[in-house]
């Protein structure tokens with residue numbers, strides 16, 4: 001991968017300890033180990049990304065016919081803000097294109113300004129809103145649905 005030097009590998013069971021701990025630390029509604037197991041068993045594209053042999057990021061992409069759905073994209077806290085999220089997103093969009101997808105969709109919490117900024121700046125457009133999609137500490141939170149034309 002360009003700019004930041006990331007090595008990408010398919011996620012395996014041995015990655016899940018690290019993945020699940022990062023997931024629990026960074027997401028308000030984290031995926032469980034079972035969710036990652038299910039995603040791998042279902043054949044979704046589950047990736048981990050390493051820098052100098054250390055894991056720094058992971059992502060899950062689901063493909064349905066000519067649509068790709070970005071289900072998870074996470075950069076470990078101590079590696080954020082260094083271009084990793086943008087590099088991983090670029091890799092995932094290339095992968096989706098390579099597998100014949102025409103569009104990539106995702107949902108993002110309305111309050112997640114960093115992720116919204118990442119997606120907007122890389123060409124995703126907001127196409128809808130799912131009311132109360134995410135659990136919240138006080139009230140449920142809307143999801144912004146975004147699309148990227150590949």
Ligand SMILES: CC(C)(COP(=O)(O)OP(=O)(O)OC[C@H]1O[C@@H](n2cnc3c(N)ncnc32)[C@H](O)[C@@H]1OP(=O)(O)O)[C@@H](O)C(=O)NCCC(=O)NCCS
Pocket residue numbers: 026027073074075076079080081082083084085086087107108109112113114115117118119121
């Ligand atoms: C969202 C996330 C993947 C971004 O990864 P990152 O490696 O920190 O982002 P990058 O350094 O590659 O920055 C990419 C873009 O994100 C935005 N961004 C990054 N840090 C930001 C900040 N502190 N404030 C505002 N925007 C920011 C910018 O648009 C930036 O583009 P630019 O550098 O051209 O300005 C990462 O913060 C993360 O894993 N967050 C927790 C999990 C999460 O929310 N995942 C997304 C769920 S939909």
